[in-house]
Amino acid sequence: MSDNENEKSDLWKDFIRDYWKFALIGVAGIVAAFIAGVFVFLWRVDVAPAVLGTPPFIGDWSVKLCILFFLNVLLWEFLIVGIPFISGLGAVFGLWWYRLSQEEKEKYDLKDKKHKRKPTVKDGGGVVPFVMAIFWFVIVAYNGYWDTPFSSWEFTIFVSFMIRALIWFLIIFGPPALVALIWWLRRELSREESAVGIPAEDSPGNEAGNIEAVEPEED
Incomplete structure (x- = not known):
């Protein structure tokens, strides 16, 4: 793993550790969008025969019907799920970014391309x-x-x-x-x-070690 990949991993760990509430909101939003997307897909499957005239059996489908069905599902997924999800995600991101200090904004600078990495086969997708x-x-x-x-x-x-x-x-x-x-x-x-x-050198157990030796006074 390269230094850039290690640094990117550390940034993600720092983000989740420091802003775990925003991370949980993001995860909850993704889960909600996924569930909503499944229901929208089932809805379009149910109305496809009436709207697109799709046949009941797979063997009677054509390439044209497959493309029309795909575009129809994609359109409604974007309207019902995509737009609200993107709007909510943008609002949460804007609120998080507004609360950051200038130092943290430089740390999480999204324009810094050295933290970007292309997905590879090793990602296990x-x-x-x-x-x-x-x-x-x-x-x-x-x-x-x-x-x-x-x-x-x-x-x-x-x-x-x-x-x-x-x-x-x-x-x-x-x-x-x-x-x-x-x-x-x-x-x-x-x-x-x-x-x-409490740092180790300031802990109560080290008080004895921090006491300076007192030299005996000469008569």
């Missing part, structure tokens, strides 16, 4: 889709669709299996991730509290 795909295969087999041709699949069934895989993924990995996050926050906060404690 493909693990989540892989695990969710395994869950999806298990759900498909459990519901008896393992040998069913895709032409006989209803689109709503396909979507419901995807949502179930997502729910099981969150049930299994969500609580451990939350516990790990809380443990990390408590550890960082305890480190900060210990860092502002």
Whole structure:
């Protein structure tokens, strides 16, 4: 890991340790936006046959219908979820930035490009889709669709299996991730509290060492 990456990691740790309330607000906003996005997606799936004329079976879909459905979902996700989320995130960020001192603003300067890093394969971004795909295969087999041709699949069934895989993924990995996050926050906060404690040289145990030797007076 390079020095720039280490410095960026330290900045994130400092931010979460010093402004953990804003970090929690951001996490809560992301979770709320994600849940809202799922409901908006299910809503557009439900109204797609009436609005776009999508057929019930996957085998009858065309490339044109796929693109129209994708654009329709994207539009409503942006209107219902994207705009409120971006507005709220901007308000929270503006409030946080306004409260910073000039020294802290220079520390968290977003224009400093040396802290930017391009994502790489080592970031592990493909693990989540892989695990969710395994869950999806298990759900498909459990519901008896393992040998069913895709032409006989209803689109709503396909979507419901995807949502179930997502729910099981969150049930299994969500609580451990939350516990790990809380443990990390408590550890960082305890480190900060210990860092502002009494220095070792000023502690009561060292008072004897700080007493200067008194020379005997000559008669």
